[in-house]
Amino acid sequence: DTEVTQTPKHLVMGMTNKKSLKCEQHMGHRAMYWYKQKAKKPPELMFVYSYEKLSINESVPSRFSPECPNSSLLNLHLHALQPEDSALYLCASSQGPPGTSTDTQYFGPGTRLTVL
């Protein structure tokens, strides 16, 4: 079973809204990731949560904040977003920490975010 679920599938929000994206995996994986993907581009890593440690891509603005309530859930809180933040947001998980032999990442279906 290599299922990663994401909700919602689509989200439209205004620049003053606060919303959250949810990601869940039931594979017992210890690392979870958030990626941002613009149209016709490869995914760009935003955050890694691995073995209770959060790693942040320094280019990600503070209007994005991850939260890991438990080892199977990773939320992405959104606040005061800009239209250029509109993209597909992908969540992934892996069994082991980044860079190890068990770091094959399995992706969820993504959330299509539109910021008006």
Add this chain to the structure above:
Amino acid sequence: AQTVTQSQPEMSVQEAETVTLSCTYDTSESNYYLFWYKQPPSRQMILVIRQEAYKQQNATENRFSVNFQKAAKSFSLKISDSQLGDTAMYFCALLGNEKLTFGTGTRLTIIP
């Protein structure tokens, strides 16, 4: 820094034919892993195949196989007996130094 290059932005092939997608990479790591991911219009990123750099044997998954040339830093994907469901964007990716780096992708269209 590690890089992944896919030099074919788009490709198309007739159904049932064989197609090869190219990928070259560069890394200073001695231990790394290579992947091909498929992203169909439904947009979910699906793992197609994985290769450990320390293994000389090329990985195979049903109709999908790779040609891994470590000295040349080349990692091509061959799709045999292509099917309409293979239509997708294909990303080559390199895992090294705790980071997964993607190429820019190849859009593959299977023509009926």
